[in-house]
Amino acid sequence: MRNPSDLRLSKTGSPCQLSGRRLAVKALCALPVSLLLASHMAWAAPATSEVNTTGLAVTDDTVTVGILHSVTGTMAIEVGVTLPDWMMGSYALSETIEIPINGIFVMVLTLFISLCVYLLMFRSRWGKQVRAVVLNRPMAGAVGINTEKIDRYTFGIGCGVAGIAGSAFTMIGSTGPTSGQLYIVDTFLVVVFGGAQSLLGTIASAFTISQSQSTLEFFLSGSMAKVITLLLVVGILMLRPQGLFALKIRH
Amino acid sequence: MQERAKALFMPRQDLIGFAVLALILIVILPLVLDVFRLNLVGKYLTYSFVALGLVLCWGYGGILSLGQGLFFGLGGYCMAMFLKLEASDPVSTKIQSTPGIPDFMDWNQITAIPWWWQPFNSLTLSLIAVVLVPTVFAFIISVAMFKRRVGGVYFAIITQALAAILTILIIGQQGYTGGVNGITDLRTLLGWDIRSDNAKLVLYFVNCILLFGCLLIAQFIRKNKLGRILVAMRDREERVRFSGYDVANFKIFVFCLAAAISSVGGAMFTLQVGFMSPSFVGIVPSIEMVIFCAVGGRLSILGAVYGSLLVNWAKTSFSESFPELWLFAMGALFIGVVMAFPNGLASLFLRYIEPYLPAWYHGKAKPVEPAEVVEKASLTSTDTQPETATSKSTEKQSDETVPVNSLEGGVYVD
Numbered sequence: 287m288r289n290p291s292d293l294r295l296s297k298t299g300s301p302c303q304l305s306g307r308r309l310a311v312k313a314l315c316a317l318p319v320s321l322l323l324a325s326h327m328a329w330a331a332p333a334t335s336e337v338n339t340t341g342l343a344v345t346d347d348t349v350t351v352g353i354l355h356s357v358t359g360t361m362a363i364e365v366g367v368t369l370p371d372w373m374m375g376s377y378a379l380s381e382t383i384e385i386p387i388n389g390i391f392v393m394v395l396t397l398f399i400s401l402c403v404y405l406l407m408f409r410s411r412w413g414k415q416v417r418a419v420v421l422n423r424p425m426a427g428a429v430g431i432n433t434e435k436i437d438r439y440t441f442g443i444g445c446g447v448a449g450i451a452g453s454a455f456t457m458i459g460s461t462g463p464t465s466g467q468l469y470i471v472d473t474f475l476v477v478v479f480g481g482a483q484s485l486l487g488t489i490a491s492a493f494t495i496s497q498s499q500s501t502l503e504f505f506l507s508g509s510m511a512k513v514i515t516l517l518l519v520v521g522i523l524m525l526r527p528q529g530l531f532a533l534k535i536r537h
Numbered sequence: 538m539q540e541r542a543k544a545l546f547m548p549r550q551d552l553i554g555f556a557v558l559a560l561i562l563i564v565i566l567p568l569v570l571d572v573f574r575l576n577l578v579g580k581y582l583t584y585s586f587v588a589l590g591l592v593l594c595w596g597y598g599g600i601l602s603l604g605q606g607l608f609f610g611l612g613g614y615c616m617a618m619f620l621k622l623e624a625s626d627p628v629s630t631k632i633q634s635t636p637g638i639p640d641f642m643d644w645n646q647i648t649a650i651p652w653w654w655q656p657f658n659s660l661t662l663s664l665i666a667v668v669l670v671p672t673v674f675a676f677i678i679s680v681a682m683f684k685r686r687v688g689g690v691y692f693a694i695i696t697q698a699l700a701a702i703l704t705i706l707i708i709g710q711q712g713y714t715g716g717v718n719g720i721t722d723l724r725t726l727l728g729w730d731i732r733s734d735n736a737k738l739v740l741y742f743v744n745c746i747l748l749f750g751c752l753l754i755a756q757f758i759r760k761n762k763l764g765r766i767l768v769a770m771r772d773r774e775e776r777v778r779f780s781g782y783d784v785a786n787f788k789i790f791v792f793c794l795a796a797a798i799s800s801v802g803g804a805m806f807t808l809q810v811g812f813m814s815p816s817f818v819g820i821v822p823s824i825e826m827v828i829f830c831a832v833g834g835r836l837s838i839l840g841a842v843y844g845s846l847l848v849n850w851a852k853t854s855f856s857e858s859f860p861e862l863w864l865f866a867m868g869a870l871f872i873g874v875v876m877a878f879p880n881g882l883a884s885l886f887l888r889y890i891e892p893y894l895p896a897w898y899h900g901k902a903k904p905v906e907p908a909e910v911v912e913k914a915s916l917t918s919t920d921t922q923p924e925t926a927t928s929k930s931t932e933k934q935s936d937e938t939v940p941v942n943s944l945e946g947g948v949y950v951d
Contacts, residue, residue: 470820471701474694509709516702520695527687 719814834883
């Protein structure tokens with residue numbers, strides 16, 4: 287198999303497999319992950335990727351709630367990925383607009399994963415159990431749901447989706463031991479901004495954040511664009527902590 | 538009620554704990570280690586300021602902040618700006634195209650010191666800024682969040698995002714902040730060379746004194762009504778609110794205090810290490826600081842010091858002796874601590890060592906402070922659920938004179 291990302295995909299699939307630096311980062315992540323996620327088991331929500339209208343594909347990250355594992359997902363030794371031939375090149379929409387094929391591939395992959403997560407979360411028995419556990423853990427336990435098992439599986443699937451995000455990411459950017467760190471904040475914010483319990487919100491917020499960032503980058507320097515985008519998101523979250531799409535629930 | 542409210546500021550156990558720590562830090566380490574190693578220990582101790590802040594804020598107040606590096610960095614940068622201005626006097630920078638400004642500004646074609654650098658010409662203003670800037674920052678963040686009753690994970694994420702924003706900002710604005718290299722080449726403090734061995738020794742002791750000052754503040758809060766309200770707030774926020782306390786104000790206070798303590802650590806870091814860079818501000822250092830706190834025990838103020846010392850010492854010695862394996866070793870340490878004893882080294886001490894200590898350590902039998910019982914209970918039990926912790930503690934301490942009812946009644950002061 288020539289495509290290294292495929293290998294990595296299978297790697298991230300098995301949670302026990304730890305390679306060199308992944309261990310350290312995983313360890314680093316273990317604490318906040320367990321802290322944040324043990325009690326607040328939100329669910330995996332892959333988000334969107336976007337194809338920039340200027341023709342340069344700025345495909346942003348796929349997102350999960352197993353966020354920190356996006357770090358570990360891509361944690362191999364520094365690799366330059368050789369894309370298979372069919373993924374090279376771009377599709378010319380018109381004379382000025384060209385869309386890279388790898389961008390399209392990642393977008394299709396993302397849509398597919400989003401669909402899978404939707405089906406899993408909202409159309410399966412397991413998804414129903416996850417939602418029950420999130421809404422009211424003691425009651426969910428009382429009606430016979432094994433909440434710990436649900437936690438474990440949810441976390442596992444979240445990590446798996448993050449792993450897919452990582453492997454998709456290598457098709458666009460270079461991957462190194464620290465590349466995941468850059469995305470910790472983005473992924474957290476995307477999920478919170480979208481409303482932690484809304485799949486649609488996550489997609490919308492990922493699109494908004496990445497779009498506004500790349501638009502701002504056109505006018506400002508890259509770092510200032512990032513700073514302003516993040517500040518805006520933080521500001522909005524301070525005004526509207528429940529995020530864009532909040533479930534209306536009586537607690 | 539009246540008698541119980543009057544907590545002993547320094548019970549015998551804590552006094553001994555403080556004395557042992559003082560003995561180690563002020564007597565044993567300076568005698569045993571050479572100046573280079575002592576300077577390293579001093580560097581580790583600056584992290585313990587942050588860990589101490591986290592014990593108050595996270596362990597007692599229940600507010601997890603993943604952005605303490607922000608305050609550490611702000612304090613450190615305030616100090617570094619003063620030292621840098623002093624280091625770049627017109628005489629020593631005369632080869633620059635604009636003498637008298639910091640070298641990185643000169644490299645970035647900036648010809649005058651920006652207005653917000655001006656206050657850092659004065660040591661007094663700089664020292665005020667070291668504490669004030671991070672505290673004001675923390676105040677703004679926490680008022681915006683806690684008055685809206687946003688907490689928990691959301692707060693952690695926002696603080697983490699802010700730490701990331703500051704890092705990106707510092708790196709991006711190279712002309713004003715020194716960029717990714719940070720503010721380097723700091724030489725003197727009011728003409729006193731901070732790089733000499735003698736200065737390092739003095740700074741180490743200053744650092745220790747400040748640390749003990751902060752520890753005493755923390756101990757004061759812990760043993761006060763304030764500390765008990767914090768614990769109550771952590772475990773039953775609604776109940777404290779319905780008892781008539783403004784929960785948000787307590788959270789704001791403890792978060793600002795943690796920020797102020799962290800900033801002192803940052804300033805001492807700059808003085809002892811001789812530079813400040815964004816790599817001590819961002820997400821990874823902030824998470825590491827949470828780890829120091831967790832390893833030491835997030836409910837133990839002395840544990841925070843031991844935790845940061847141990848983790849950093851392990852980091853240094855692993856990387857010196859096993860350059861290939863040290864990341865594995867660190868990983869094993871973190872996972873081991875989190876898995877095996879979630880409440881850190883302090884819980885090990887309480888469970889396995891304290892019961893076997895001689896009678897003079899425990900002092901004469903006296904009614905145990907309610908706050909302390911709950912605290913101890915959550916330290917000794919591996920479970921973080923307050924209910925189970927309480928019930929376990931009543932089983933364990935049935936030989937002591939605490940009836941079950943007073944336990945709750947004492948914590949949630951009616």
